Amino acid sequence: MKFRQHITLKHLLIDNKKFIGLQFYSNKAVDILVKQLKHVNWSDEFNMYHVPNKKNQLDEIYNTFRGVAWVDSKYFFNQTRSKELNEVFDVDWYRQRKRPPNYRLCPEVYLQKLELKKYSNNTVRLYVKLFEEFINHFFDKDIDHINELDIRDYLKLLVTSKRSNSYINQSINSIKFYYEVVMGMPNRLYRIDRPRKKKKLPVVLSKDQIKLLIDSTNNLKHKCIVSLLYSSGLRRSELLNLKINDIDSSRMLIHVTDAKGNKDRYTILSINALKDLREYYKQWKPQEYLFEGIKNKQYSTGSVGKIISAAAIKAGIRKHVTPHTLRHSFATHLLENGTDLRYIQLLLGHNSTKTTEIYTHVAKSSFDSIENPLDL
Template structure:
């Protein structure tokens, strides 16, 4: 099993997959190998289907089940060079609307964050529409404070993009990065290294709880709120697509459902 996992890791690294994808694929394959137990080099469609169904029955999301399927397909097709096609349909993703915080709620979350560096981290994630991995991975050289832009490098899908930097945070961020080298992390940990994604998520969770907001919001809701509030401000959806780094406009169009003014203007007959 370990040999196959090493071979898979090497193949993923050669193809320049992200660290996160490599980690996830290897974890999925390890679980699958333990389930299959023997004959790992043989493609058994019935067993793969049984394995994926067991994940669905345990309540795994469609996205997670697809991740397992993609990892298995990669192993047989790219590592073992097995010509047999794994003709299994992808699980349908649930079409949940993104959880968006109102502007007032964003203000409450930020006001509930006592630590000034933590408050800046959340403010920047919201004000620039950043993923948690992007905000913790920011370096001083990624900021253009004169042009009020941020260069996001090697984001999701290994793509670079430019997004806006909120002018309101300019002075605060200048004070934070004063004396830092251009290659230093903006939000470093207490030991000076890169802040972990989980730490950033805990900062948000703590602030949300303290604010008293009962929505099932996550760190990613800051990014959802950024997009929704830009739409409400009348910004063209194509520009929002570029700022978020969405490959497909349909991904961005989800926010039009959240901010639909026609629905909001309808009054209940009750």
Template sequence: MGFELELDEFLHELALFKGFSEHTLKAYSSDVCDFLNFLEARFLDLSREALWEYRSFLSSQGYEKSSIARKLSSIRSFLRFLRRKGYISEPLEKFIRNPKSGRPLPRALSKEEVEQLISVASDARERAIVELIYATGVRVSELVSLNWSDIDWDSEVVRVLGKGGKERVVPIGSKALEALRAYGSESGMKGPLFKNRDGDRLTSRSVERIVKRMAIKAGLGSDVTPHVLRHSFATHLLEGGADLRTVQELLGHSSLTTTQIYTKITLDRIKEVYALAHPRS
């Protein structure tokens, strides 16, 4: 196989200085051994070309991208060790690139499904929760942090404290305002916006349970979460002609790249409509 002694030294160093567990050490050993056996079976020297060939080989074997990334990370660490110890001179670790992680597309409800979800609300609080998330796109953590004083009824906006303590002002639609007024007339418009039966602030977990229960009742499945409503908010805005920068501001994204994922969803929907409607699609 080659490099057996160097591998033993490498693993010993990981155990001694990094404090890695036996399980982690076995994973490193397995990843590096697989690579070294690959080289030996193909009579390849340790080179950048061999590294590229091995990366292609891993991809062809149907490994998940996360598994490939882990294997390459182990090899990268081993190569860095070899160079630091003077066993090799070329910085081969720099030629290993992890596969790009394909970001999963978030699920978005259709407008009809959102209406379906709202229609099964069992009380004013449930309706207000769904209406407000869908109207503003707030994160569930932001929703449960809201107070009645954060709503400006005259301007029809809500002040949201987002990630990193960043504040943004988001418009509220008339339907959500109407639902909030109905809920407020029952609960009182002081203190936390959404309270539990004991009068304490509602938790994120409680909101998630409420939305899931409503979704099952509406026949939409058990995977509908407050985050799905947030995705639906963004998707429907883009489908309605909103520009990406505006949606970025409304969602409270620090990077436009994060918001750009929604353009893929809307493009997929456009393609579906085209395929159904165009006579020569």
């Protein structure tokens, strides 16, 4: 059954009391039913009706609108987008790091909740760093007494300090995590405006530049890392999570596990990359992960970035080249070779072709049929 009317449930905090907010487009039938709910009131501040946050009130909402409107509770119930990661939760760096005197530390309960929610170690580091910057800005104020106006002022400071949109959005996420997830408070920050994402086109290298980049690596291990990032369209994290058994040479596929969005997928394996991998395996003898660092531990993200940067400088490539540039180049070159967009979507692990369509804006084949007016 399809419903024309949708009612979205929201967490509200009014005078330090928890309420269930009901957000919907005004409709006579829905308006009448909402006003029949027990203890219902209108909030000018939030521009919506609300009832006390109690189980019997929630049941009443569902019963009242059953068959009349769709009650959307995805913003109401606690959910996590975190992946079911297999990596070991590591916060040794948190306790061993050097910090300035009188520096305000992230609460221990913050770390415990991040571990419980299975956030990746990279996300943990980022959230802790950003949240500590936030609480040290309000050093003389109790964390739980920081209000929405304080948070808005802090975000304005980030904007005037020329912080990137991504940095500001991640800061908001780290702050929301404390108040909404750690403290279990209502969705008090949902009205905070986020900066719009800039729609930048991906940086893409030519095939000749890719070959030059691979040839400019320092050793066979580095060559295999660069080759796989490009020839299989892997994200850096996916490359580092690869285990020896994930390379399926009989089918010329790579099994990508624990990818973004907690999804597994297969992507293609290059014949040339496989030859180098076999020689690399004989020389380096990895034990568990395909690429390992000191004491057979998983290779670090920073090391991969340095390999790419060093190779790009050596190759004389002036573009800003990152591991993700190779993934962008992989997708663009497939598209230029006539590969169907749907197949590229599957190889990259995108949820929708809309995400993959960005490569149509940079693929050279998209412009080949257009004659330049200067040359006519």
